[in-house]
Amino acid sequence: MSLEGIHKASQIQPLGSIQNQESLQNITSPNKIHISEEAKILDNLSEIPDIRQEKVENIRAQILAGTYLDDQNLEKAMESLLQDLL
Structure with a gap:
């Protein structure tokens, strides 16, 4: 078996000779991000639970007490249910 067209590894040019080192040093990449006020508000809203546990527990206690x-x-519950269905 013979391999043709294979060159010695020493013939491969090092990376430094291909790229201009000075141009690489002049490249700066800013590591800044800007988060809009809307994104900050949405992030804060995502941290608010969908269910307000205190209200649920208060109503549960009232139901158990029969009050x-x-x-x-x-009427409030029926209106809320109808709004959810529409």
Whole structure:
């Protein structure tokens, strides 16, 4: 078996001779990012839980005590349910 067209490794040019070292040193890449105010607000909103646990626990306690189910609260719940369905 013979391999043709293979050259010695010493014939490969080193990287330094191909690229201009001075031009590489003059390249600066800024390591800055800018986050818009809208993105900051959205980030803050994402940290707010969808369910306000204090309210849930308060209502749960009222239901267990039998003091939550009145006409006003039932009407609010029905309106909220209808809004979610629409």
